Amino acid sequence: MMILKMKKEDLSVFLDSIKEWGELWGPVKKEGKTTYAKVDALSQMDLKATRTTIPPKKFLYPPRFTMFDYDEDGYVERTGDVPKRILFGIHPCDIHGILIMDKLFLEKFNDPYYKERREKTLLLGHSCIPDDKCMCFATDTDFIAEGFDLFFTDLKMFYLVWVGSTKGHDLVRMRPELFSRGIDKNDIINYTEYRKWMSAQYKAKVDFTGMPDVFELGYNSAVWDQLAEKCLSCGQCSMVCPTCNCYNVVDEVELGSMEGTRDRFWDSCMLREYSLVAGGHNFRDKRADRLRLWYTHKLQAFIGEFGKPACVGCGRCVTTCPVDINVVTVSNALKEQEVGK
Amino acid sequence: MKKLCVVMDDREVEDNPFQPEMWRIVRRYPLTSDVNFFQARPVDVDEALKFNYKPGQFLMMSVIGEGEAPFSISSTPSRPGMLEFCIRKTGTLTDTLFTLKENHTVGIRGPYGNGFSLDKMEGKDIMIIAGGLGAAPLRSLLLYVLDNRDKFGKLTYLHGARLPSEMLFREEFIQLKEREDLNCLLAVDKDDTGKWPYKVGVVTELFKDLGPIDGKNTIGIVCGPPAMYKFVLPHMVKLGLPKHQILMTLERRMKCGVGKCGHCAIEYLYTCMDGPVFSYWDVLHMKEIIGRGVSDKTIA
Numbered sequence: 001m002m003i004l005k006m007k008k009e010d011l012s013v014f015l016d017s018i019k020e021w022g023e024l025w026g027p028v029k030k031e032g033k034t035t036y037a038k039v040d041a042l043s044q045m046d047l048k049a050t051r052t053t054i055p056p057k058k059f060l061y062p063p064r065f066t067m068f069d070y071d072e073d074g075y076v077e078r079t080g081d082v083p084k085r086i087l088f089g090i091h092p093c094d095i096h097g098i099l100i101m102d103k104l105f106l107e108k109f110n111d112p113y114y115k116e117r118r119e120k121t122l123l124l125g126h127s128c129i130p131d132d133k134c135m136c137f138a139t140d141t142d143f144i145a146e147g148f149d150l151f152f153t154d155l156k157m158f159y160l161v162w163v164g165s166t167k168g169h170d171l172v173r174m175r176p177e178l179f180s181r182g183i184d185k186n187d188i189i190n191y192t193e194y195r196k197w198m199s200a201q202y203k204a205k206v207d208f209t210g211m212p213d214v215f216e217l218g219y220n221s222a223v224w225d226q227l228a229e230k231c232l233s234c235g236q237c238s239m240v241c242p243t244c245n246c247y248n249v250v251d252e253v254e255l256g257s258m259e260g261t262r263d264r265f266w267d268s269c270m271l272r273e274y275s276l277v278a279g280g281h282n283f284r285d286k287r288a289d290r291l292r293l294w295y296t297h298k299l300q301a302f303i304g305e306f307g308k309p310a311c312v313g314c315g316r317c318v319t320t321c322p323v324d325i326n327v328v329t330v331s332n333a334l335k336e337q338e339v340g341k
Numbered sequence: 342m343k344k345l346c347v348v349m350d351d352r353e354v355e356d357n358p359f360q361p362e363m364w365r366i367v368r369r370y371p372l373t374s375d376v377n378f379f380q381a382r383p384v385d386v387d388e389a390l391k392f393n394y395k396p397g398q399f400l401m402m403s404v405i406g407e408g409e410a411p412f413s414i415s416s417t418p419s420r421p422g423m424l425e426f427c428i429r430k431t432g433t434l435t436d437t438l439f440t441l442k443e444n445h446t447v448g449i450r451g452p453y454g455n456g457f458s459l460d461k462m463e464g465k466d467i468m469i470i471a472g473g474l475g476a477a478p479l480r481s482l483l484l485y486v487l488d489n490r491d492k493f494g495k496l497t498y499l500h501g502a503r504l505p506s507e508m509l510f511r512e513e514f515i516q517l518k519e520r521e522d523l524n525c526l527l528a529v530d531k532d533d534t535g536k537w538p539y540k541v542g543v544v545t546e547l548f549k550d551l552g553p554i555d556g557k558n559t560i561g562i563v564c565g566p567p568a569m570y571k572f573v574l575p576h577m578v579k580l581g582l583p584k585h586q587i588l589m590t591l592e593r594r595m596k597c598g599v600g601k602c603g604h605c606a607i608e609y610l611y612t613c614m615d616g617p618v619f620s621y622w623d624v625l626h627m628k629e630i631i632g633r634g635v636s637d638k639t640i641a
Binding site for chain 1: 408
């Protein structure tokens with residue numbers, strides 16, 4: 001892959017220039033939380049923030065949108081409301097999350113709504129500083145080699161810029177004078193040092209090795225019931241998880257007419273109605289069953305299917321769950337057969 | 342400034358797998374007190390013969406103003422041009438569906454799911470066991486085998502219903518008893534009419550009347566209420582059917598039919614893509630498929 005070098009002070013100019021392609025979005029502090037917002041300039045962004053509350057999946061797959069408008073004659077696809085966006089400052093874990101979404105939405109039956117947004121959204125990644133909730137070292141998602149258009153690694157004095165797509169290359173070509181191909185000996189040493197420094201930053205103690213077998217052995221474990229006692233079934237874990245893709249579909253109808261919209265919105269397998277079928281049978285009526293499905297799907301089933309977990313180690317479930325149920329506490333509880341305090 | 346070479350392809354609407362096509366209801370009549378039979382044909386008649394599917398597949402049906410839900414297909418692709426469904430009134434969508442008259446339209450997309458591997462079943466004896474509404478998907482396979490009779494070995498059809506009045510396709514199946522190229526056995530749990538001429542008892546009672554079965558050369562197919570599997574599966578194993586030759590078709594909540602919405606996930610499998618036809622061998626590994634109790638007890 002092409003790796004270029006850029007002076008740090010040139011980033012602002014570069015971002016100003018590429019706004020011609022589409023709206024510029026980046027991480028911004030709002031009421032103590034970090035969120036992606038539309039910005040005019042680099043100065044409005046907070047590149048030191050570790051994680052946004054909601055992962056960038058919301059740009060590729062909005063929390064709620066209309067798939068079809070319908071009337072008595074049938075269903076007409078809703079198109080044309082997708083803006084072109086450049087997302088700056090996306091971290092490796094979240095790009096890994098998007099790669100998993102790509103697999104789910106673009107392989108076999110192609111999801112046209114996802115595809116259109118994916119094509120109209122440029123991903124400009126940025127290196128990050130892990131905090132005590134980051135676990136990407138345990139899920140092999142601390143670095144990223146694909147899925148982005150450009151990736152900026154901050155080496156204090158300058159950026160190394162990975163060019164991951166032709167679209168990314170087009171952005172570079174808008175201001176080619178800001179980039180150089182002259183990587184020298186010191187740059188390589190700097191980069192090696194940076195990786196060493198990165199891996200020394202993690203404080204969380206997590207190890208997902210052997211989890212598929214632990215899940216298999218623990219299928220009937222009392223730990224699930226104990227966790228279910230605490231779980232509120234609120235589904236926040238699904239909203240903040242970069243790899244939760246489940247959705248529900250409802251037809252909204254205009255009162256007194258046969259016209260309406262078919263809307264699609266985020267769903268969670270933690271919610272009771274998730275597995276309810278016609279006739280009233282619920283395949284996962286118990287909270288413990290739903291909790292087990294969520295974690296089994298992330299840490300056992302996905303490994304069986306794709307060779308790696310559907311957890312990218314972003315730590316959002318750790319920071320979000322009001323009762324401390326997350327990939328760390330659940331896998332530890334299963335391994336130690338005891339729910340931690 | 343240089344012009345960007347990024348070209349956004351205009352997507353074609355036909356590429357949307359969620360797009361329902363409009364079909365016309367040709368006929369609708371009651372099969373039992375709460376189950377109706379539907380025949381439907383594409384509004385665009387040229388499409389009618391192009392629509393191909395396999396027994397065991399399902400499709401997503403949209404009722405305008407209500408929503409969309411999965412339904413299994415009761416007709417056979419060996420009689421093309423029209424689709425048939427056997428639908429129980431059980432919620433708001435089916436409530437509205439039951440008010441639709443001939444020539445009203447519904448949205449259809451599909452077919453989805455793996456369906457039965459017909460090529461692997463050819464040359465084998467076929468034993469189909471349906472309980473209650475389980476006849477809806479299995480009628481497709483039964484009619485397919487009857488229409489391609491010389492490609493299959495011995496054919497046995499076992500069907501159980503609660504009451505004579507609750508038996509789906511009752512007259513159709515009673516007529517099958519006249520045919521010599523299959524063994525059709527019917528049972529009702531209770532005979533409230535006093536006139537039921539066939540077996541009274543649960544569907545497993547019919548196993549006594551089977552006659553000789555070459556288990557190793559038989560493919561068994563089961564569909565019915567969850568409780569039925571518990572009793573039927575051990576009987577089939579006892580007859581010598583290998584577990585990978587015992588097939589079942591499952592039901593789950595579905596919102597897409599194409600492996601995206603997540604609702605039908607069973608561990609790492611999606612009922613809509615990997616199923617709805619699974620073998621008993623699959624089920625033994627998937628604790629969730631038909632409930633914990635079933636697989637645990639049968640292993641022991």
